[in-house]
Amino acid sequence: MCNKDCCALKTALQIRRMKILIEQRRQQEEEANAKPKNIIVTPESLIYSYDDIEKMAKLIISRSETRPKFGLVCGSNLDTLTDLIENPIVIDYSDIPKFPDCTIHDHKGKLFVGTLMGATVIALQGRFHHYEGNSLASCSMPVRVLKLCGIEYMILTCAAGAVNKNYKVGDIMLIKDHINMFGWFGNNPLNGPNDLRFGDRHVIMADAYDEGLIEKALEIGLEIGQEDRMHLGVYACLGGPVYETATEQRFLRSIGVDAVGMSLVQEVIYARHCGLKVFSFSLISMPPIEQPDMPESVRDVSIHQGQIVCMELLSRMIYKIQNNL
Ligand SMILES: O=P(O)(O)O[C@@H]1C[C@H](O)[C@@H](CO)O1
Numbered sequence: 663m664c665n666k667d668c669c670a671l672k673t674a675l676q677i678r679r680m681k682i683l684i685e686q687r688r689q690q691e692e693e694a695n696a697k698p699k700n701i702i703v704t705p706e707s708l709i710y711s712y713d714d715i716e717k718m719a720k721l722i723i724s725r726s727e728t729r730p731k732f733g734l735v736c737g738s739n740l741d742t743l744t745d746l747i748e749n750p751i752v753i754d755y756s757d758i759p760k761f762p763d764c765t766i767h768d769h770k771g772k773l774f775v776g777t778l779m780g781a782t783v784i785a786l787q788g789r790f791h792h793y794e795g796n797s798l799a800s801c802s803m804p805v806r807v808l809k810l811c812g813i814e815y816m817i818l819t820c821a822a823g824a825v826n827k828n829y830k831v832g833d834i835m836l837i838k839d840h841i842n843m844f845g846w847f848g849n850n851p852l853n854g855p856n857d858l859r860f861g862d863r864h865v866i867m868a869d870a871y872d873e874g875l876i877e878k879a880l881e882i883g884l885e886i887g888q889e890d891r892m893h894l895g896v897y898a899c900l901g902g903p904v905y906e907t908a909t910e911q912r913f914l915r916s917i918g919v920d921a922v923g924m925s926l927v928q929e930v931i932y933a934r935h936c937g938l939k940v941f942s943f944s945l946i947s948m949p950p951i952e953q954p955d956m957p958e959s960v961r962d963v964s965i966h967q968g969q970i971v972c973m974e975l976l977s978r979m980i981y982k983i984q985n986n987l
């Protein structure tokens with residue numbers, strides 16, 4: 663157990679780390695905010711009708727010659743995953759009717775349709791967060807669009823802060839389960855009338871993250887000699903945009919959380935509601951409070967190394983699934 667002074671020091675280090683990151687982001691945000699943004703804020707599940715979603719899907723598949731099998735959402739620090747897509751057709755979100763705009767750094771608001779390891783993939787370079795002013799239903803709406811495009815597998819990625827003290831920046835957490843803090847307080851993207859064309863009223867979440875896919879990912883970790891960098895863990899979604907307090911971090915750890923972020927679970931809910939197979943991973947982008955502070959340059963290098971492993975993981979996953987390996 664640490665004493666009072668030690669806890670205060672850790673908190674101070676954590677605050678310093680956050681301040682540096684926030685300062686870095688400020689300039690990028692200022693540039694992004696110079697343009698007016700289209701943000702749609704209306705009550706949950708009625709915002710997008712089945713017809714709306716179908717129109718968006720038709721527009722996207724009209725650009726692809728083959729039926730897509732995989733959907734991908736690129737999280738923060740993971741926009742480079744789209745570099746893997748061969749001969750992509752790129753669609754700006756602003757060209758898709760009723761798609762909100764992305765307002766934060768690293769989320770570029772572009773949709774890619776192309777080939778990855780022989781499979782057709784639709785990738786979203788940018789997601790919608792609740793804290794940007796989007797309802798949870800708007801945040802997860804793209805998953806339904808991808809479902810109507812014909813995908814079978816939903817691959818969801820995000821940046822996360824480590825809560826487990828054995829995790830380091832640049833590590834990858836394969837998500838085996840989550841804690842949905844929004845849902846605890848009655849906020850769920852499925853609130854409101856249920857459209858059975860997408861799925862049933864109630865959704866089983868105990869098996870949300872496909873075990874077979876997790877096993878393949880663990881195999882890949884061994885194949886590429888990155889098993890020490892890859893963990894199997896529990897993700898908690900908090901609302902953001904604030905980072906969690908030191909006490910919140912300790913609480914999260916005490917209830918079994920390994921990493922914390924501000925997204926993803928609402929997309930998993932929509933994906934499971936409409937019967938997609940889900941595979942998710944987080945790139946650890948913030949160290950746990952127990953670890954000593956690190957210079958930004960060192961952090962950036964670790965994140966970059968993690969990005970490369972994520973790219974390898976993604977392409978091998980798709981290859982294995984595509985070839986039934
Ligand atoms: O879209 P993700 O969850 O990867 O983005 C996370 C949440 C915040 O927007 C940002 C904080 O660093 O990364």
Ligand SMILES: Nc1nc2[nH]cnc2c(=O)[nH]1
Binds near residue numbers: 823824902924947948
């Ligand atoms: N600590 C922390 N780091 C993050 N990196 C991305 N999201 C988060 C978060 O919610 N908390």
